[in-house]
Amino acid sequence: MQHALRQSKSRDQIAIWMEFTQLAIKYNATNLCHGTPGLSPPKFLIDNMTKTTADYQNNQYTMFLGHPMLREKIAEHFTPLLQNGNRGNTLCPNS
Numbered sequence: 001m002q003h004a005l006r007q008s009k010s011r012d013q014i015a016i017w018m019e020f021t022q023l024a025i026k027y028n029a030t031n032l033c034h035g036t037p038g039l040s041p042p043k044f045l046i047d048n049m050t051k052t053t054a055d056y057q058n059n060q061y062t063m064f065l066g067h068p069m070l071r072e073k074i075a076e077h078f079t080p081l082l083q084n085g086n087r088g089n090t091l092c093p094n095s
Helices: 002-012 016-026 043-054 068-082
Strands: none
16 A cells, blocks of 8 residues: 555656656657657758748737637537537537
8 A cells, every 4th residue: 555655646746748758668659749759850841930930920829719710620620529429519619
């Protein structure tokens, strides 16, 4: 019992990202949880990111509730997947 308590307490103290990293190592998986897959991004991506971030107006947080069109598309995508348990209702992108 003492060992189980010690084990659960230490797990609670591990950040979720460290847990993902440990699992990636254990299962020899590509770790995408915080940008450390060890792969170089393609040149076109670096070039476009450099160009985009040079304009200070592009370096802003999104709207608090997210972009309306993105919310609508997410609701459209998930509505059919959830309709059986949702009594045929559509998901509201604003809730």
